[in-house]
Amino acid sequence: MSWQQALSEIESTEFDVKLNVVSSMGAFFRAAAKESVVIDLYQSMRESGDAGEEVLGRIYDLSQLAVDPRYENPKDTPLAILLWLTYFTEPAYGQIAANYVDRAPQCWYAKKLARRILTPPPVASGDAWVGERQYGLEVAQTSSGDTMFIMNPVTQGARPRYYKKAGVPSSTAGNTSA
Amino acid sequence: MPRHPSARVRSLSSVYNCMGMVFASRRTWIDPEHLYMILEDDDYRRVLHEGELVRGDLVIYRDEEGHVTHVGLVAEVRTNLREARWEVIVLSQWGEVGEYFHHIDDVEPNLGKPTEYWTDRI
Numbered sequence: 001m002s003w004q005q006a007l008s009e010i011e012s013t014e015f016d017v018k019l020n021v022v023s024s025m026g027a028f029f030r031a032a033a034k035e036s037v038v039i040d041l042y043q044s045m046r047e048s049g050d051a052g053e054e055v056l057g058r059i060y061d062l063s064q065l066a067v068d069p070r071y072e073n074p075k076d077t078p079l080a081i082l083l084w085l086t087y088f089t090e091p092a093y094g095q096i097a098a099n100y101v102d103r104a105p106q107c108w109y110a111k112k113l114a115r116r117i118l119t120p121p122p123v124a125s126g127d128a129w130v131g132e133r134q135y136g137l138e139v140a141q142t143s144s145g146d147t148m149f150i151m152n153p154v155t156q157g158a159r160p161r162y163y164k165k166a167g168v169p170s171s172t173a174g175n176t177s178a
Numbered sequence: 179m180p181r182h183p184s185a186r187v188r189s190l191s192s193v194y195n196c197m198g199m200v201f202a203s204r205r206t207w208i209d210p211e212h213l214y215m216i217l218e219d220d221d222y223r224r225v226l227h228e229g230e231l232v233r234g235d236l237v238i239y240r241d242e243e244g245h246v247t248h249v250g251l252v253a254e255v256r257t258n259l260r261e262a263r264w265e266v267i268v269l270s271q272w273g274e275v276g277e278y279f280h281h282i283d284d285v286e287p288n289l290g291k292p293t294e295y296w297t298d299r300i
Contacts, residue, residue: 021272021286023195024209027247031288072192072274 003044003051006037007058007082016077028109032081045089052090055082059097063104072106079110087117184267184281192274196249199271200236210246213238217296225295228264231255235297237268237282239290247290248272253279 001009009015015037022028032038044051059082062075073079083101087094098117101110197208201216208216216222217236225231231252239248250270258265266282272289282292 017275018286018288020274022247022288023197023207023273024211027210027241027245027288030241030243030245 001037001040003041003048003054006041006044007055009037010041010081011062011075011078016074019077025109025112028080029084032084038081038085042085042089045085052086052093055086056090056093056097059083059086060100063100065104067106069106072108073104073110075104076107076110079104079107080113083110083113083117087113182278182280182284182286184284185278186280187276187278188269189271189277190275191277194271195273196271199269199277200249200251204271210249213246213249220298222296222298225297228255228266228295231264231266231295232297232299235295235299237266237270237292238294238296239285240293241288241290245290247288248285250282252295 019028019031022031045055059079062079065075067073079101083097086097094117098114101114102118104110194202194204195207197210198204198206202208225235233252233254235252237250237252238246241247248270250268252266253269254267256265267279268282269279271277272286
């Protein structure tokens with residue numbers, strides 16, 4: 001499956017329903033990590049800069065859509081998944097994408113993840129290794145049992161690093177945390 | 179729901195999740211991670227066999243890794259004499275998708291499998 005097809009399927013209503021039967025953020029991302037379309041897109045984003053940039057553009061487009069204020073944002077699921085993948089493949093883009101998503105109206109999982117990326121929980125002294133549950137985000141595993149990635153930026157070992165990359169507007173590349 | 183022939187919709191509200199349906203009168207979402215705290219606080223006890231279930235008891239679902247993924251209420255317990263087993267009909271809210279009556283095993287794969295039964299009967 002091409003990454004364009006995977007992207008399209010992640011935005012489908014069927015995919016949205018499949019993931020939104022679960023009731024918590026951890027379960028949502030665990031379920032997502034088992035989906036072949038998510039794994040395909042993740043691999044493509046790791047291997048191809050085009051896919052990563054296209055996904056970032058798609059996050060921007062989706063976050064700008066007008067929604068009926070009475071209902072949840074119908075693009076909450078793709079926004080959450082695309083932000084998640086972006087954060088773990090291109091951390092610098094992840095910060096930018098989290099800013100877009102944080103401004104998208106009526107989101108749930110996407111907004112929670114964006115807030116988590118933008119304001120990671122503080123680490124107190126003595127918290128050298130606090131385990132997974134303290135921060136609410138867990139290791140996600142593929143259906144084959146391999147650890148796909150860790151959702152928690154703190155337990156992952158480092159905050160997103162800053163690096164300048166062609167195509168990233170300099171005005172948005174202000175995070176110099178090491 | 180073509181993939182779930184036993185499922186009959188009861189409501190399409192997204193105001194509450196499975197935990198909110200069971201423990202909060204359909205008013206809000208409750209994270210499943212609080213399940214065992216609630217069971218302990220409210221003096222629930224385990225039911226060890228399907229045959230002991232009655233309407234209103236709880237069914238807890240877990241995924242392959244053992245995480246609690248879902249909870250539902252027993253709506254009906256039928257005896258299937260021909261196949262010598264119990265048929266348990268559950269009422270549960272599937273995330274934000276809707277509330278369904280369904281056979282105990284007939285749920286979306288992401289909701290896991292039924293692993294435990296609990297009751298607050300004296």
